[in-house]
Amino acid sequence: MENKTMKVRFAPSPTGPFHIGGARSALFNWLLAKHEQGTFLVRIEDTDLERSTKESEENIKAALRWLGITWDEGIDVGGPHAPYRQSERLDIYQKYTQRLLEEGKAYYCYCTEDELEEARTRQMAEGKTPIYSGRCRHLTDEQRRAFEAEGRKPTVRLRCPVHETLVFDDMVRGKMSFESDGIGDFIIVKSDGMPVYNYGVVIDDAEMEITHVIRAEEHLSNTPRQLVIYRALGFAEPQFGHISLILGKDYKKMSKRHGATSVEQYKNLGYLPEAIINFLALLGWAPEDEEELFDVDQLIERFSMNRVSKNPAVFDIDKLNWINFHYMKQLTPDKLLEVTLPHLQAAGFVTEPTPQERERLLRMVDGLRDHIYFGAQVVEHARTFFERPTELDEECTDILHEHTAATVLSAFAVQLQAAEELTEDAVKAMIKSIQKEYKIKGKSLYAPLRVALTGAMHGPDLTMIVSVLGKEESLARLHTWH
Numbered sequence: 066m067e068n069k070t071m072k073v074r075f076a077p078s079p080t081g082p083f084h085i086g087g088a089r090s091a092l093f094n095w096l097l098a099k100h101e102q103g104t105f106l107v108r109i110e111d112t113d114l115e116r117s118t119k120e121s122e123e124n125i126k127a128a129l130r131w132l133g134i135t136w137d138e139g140i141d142v143g144g145p146h147a148p149y150r151q152s153e154r155l156d157i158y159q160k161y162t163q164r165l166l167e168e169g170k171a172y173y174c175y176c177t178e179d180e181l182e183e184a185r186t187r188q189m190a191e192g193k194t195p196i197y198s199g200r201c202r203h204l205t206d207e208q209r210r211a212f213e214a215e216g217r218k219p220t221v222r223l224r225c226p227v228h229e230t231l232v233f234d235d236m237v238r239g240k241m242s243f244e245s246d247g248i249g250d251f252i253i254v255k256s257d258g259m260p261v262y263n264y265g266v267v268i269d270d271a272e273m274e275i276t277h278v279i280r281a282e283e284h285l286s287n288t289p290r291q292l293v294i295y296r297a298l299g300f301a302e303p304q305f306g307h308i309s310l311i312l313g314k315d316y317k318k319m320s321k322r323h324g325a326t327s328v329e330q331y332k333n334l335g336y337l338p339e340a341i342i343n344f345l346a347l348l349g350w351a352p353e354d355e356e357e358l359f360d361v362d363q364l365i366e367r368f369s370m371n372r373v374s375k376n377p378a379v380f381d382i383d384k385l386n387w388i389n390f391h392y393m394k395q396l397t398p399d400k401l402l403e404v405t406l407p408h409l410q411a412a413g414f415v416t417e418p419t420p421q422e423r424e425r426l427l428r429m430v431d432g433l434r435d436h437i438y439f440g441a442q443v444v445e446h447a448r449t450f451f452e453r454p455t456e457l458d459e460e461c462t463d464i465l466h467e468h469t470a471a472t473v474l475s476a477f478a479v480q481l482q483a484a485e486e487l488t489e490d491a492v493k494a495m496i497k498s499i500q501k502e503y504k505i506k507g508k509s510l511y512a513p514l515r516v517a518l519t520g521a522m523h524g525p526d527l528t529m530i531v532s533v534l535g536k537e538e539s540l541a542r543l544h545t546w547h
């Protein structure tokens with residue numbers, strides 16, 4: 066039996082932000098290629114000239130690279146089937162169109178948009194499925210010339226088989242069948258000479274020797290048309306797999322209302338690529354056991370289309386946060402600072418840190434890591450290190466009015482003055498010695514210190530705060546209230 070190596074592709078249209086659903090399609094193809102030691106190709110489908118932008122293409126490529134999804138063949142990296150941008154492949158489509166026209170499998174259609182619209186409205190009014198009437202199916206050369214003389218620019222339509230059931234075995238959804246009569250002769254080349262998506266995609270997938278086409282469920286209804294094209298061109302059909310929609314927690318299609326939807330937004334919020342990969346893999350694929358945390362190598366080892374579900378995948382932000390938290394915990398302080406620094410800078414807390422500031426920031430982020438699910442969250446937790454408390458709420462004011470509070474604050478100030486080094490252990494020892502000397506403990510000891518230093522009742526570890534704030538800043542804060 067022939068054992069052809071698997072070749073899959075990701076073929077985005079560069080028409081906007083790189084959606085999380087696109088990243089999931091890319092990931093599934095990539096994981097599968099890696100798992101099967103096959104080839105992963107990336108092609109740009111930019112035949113919609115009005116909506117395609119170079120910026121979006123760059124954005125998609127940058128996001129894929131950020132995620133660590135690399136490709137073996139395709140745009141930028143090249144390969145035997147270059148070019149990999151559809152707008153540069155027009156002569157290739159043209160060659161096939163010529164062949165289809167010569168073989169009588171396709172024909173020029175001169176109907177105008179208005180005429181087609183009128184026919185559609187009429188069919189719908191009669192309760193029929195709006196399909197092309199076949200008006201231009203049998204034009205004589207003379208009729209064609211007459212239309213051209215009117216200045217009409219033709220589209221090219223493919224003759225669709227009649228009364229045929231188009232069947233394919235979907236890797237995710239099983240046996241699928243569609244009636245060709247619901248399709249009718251459809252346009253493959255627009256009047257401006259550009260191939261439609263269904264046409265370009267088939268020629269490219271066939272020429273590029275793609276063995277498995279794995280893409281989003283929204284393309285399921287395109288597949289019968291693509292099968293008709295494969296057959297007309299005599300190409301071998303790949304295997305198709307349509308992965309389910311991604312829904313929000315309310316079971317509605319994922320949209321902006323559900324929060325961030327593009328990879329770039331998550332990147333900018335300070336999510337880690339390894340967490341996004343792990344999370345996306347679970348959007349539709351289920352591992353064999355209960356385990357949910359997988360690094361890339363584990364995913365490659367386990368991934369299989371057999372365990373990709375046809376049920377919609379639900380995008381659960383809490384789960385993403387939980388996964389991201391897991392990976393954040395594993396970062397070295399240096400890496401954690403790298404992820405959080407842009408957010409501290411954007412909040413105006415720091416600019417370019419000096420080596421000394423950097424050392425303090427490292428201790429700060431390390432001390433905060435149990436509170437931060439993703440990079441941007443550092444801001445709310447770090448605020449206390451950069452902004453002195455100015456107002457106190459009633460609860461905090463009451464704490465400072467407790468009769469032992471003044472004693473604690475002044476004793477601590479004295480200790481601070483004398484301190485040489487403010488390591489966390491040193492601060493801990495200072496607080497302990499106050500406890501011993503004045504017999505003040507628990508909340509009466511810690512709460513006044515926390516309130517005076519941070520203006521709040523709760524927050525990160527107090528010894529870490531003092532150690533990061535340093536002597537002068539801590540003293541200045543104590544003196545504000547005392």
Ligand code: GLU
Nearest residue numbers: 076077078110266280284
């Ligand atoms: N360019 C199409 C899209 O971005 C690709 C669909 C496919 O994978 O066939 O939706």
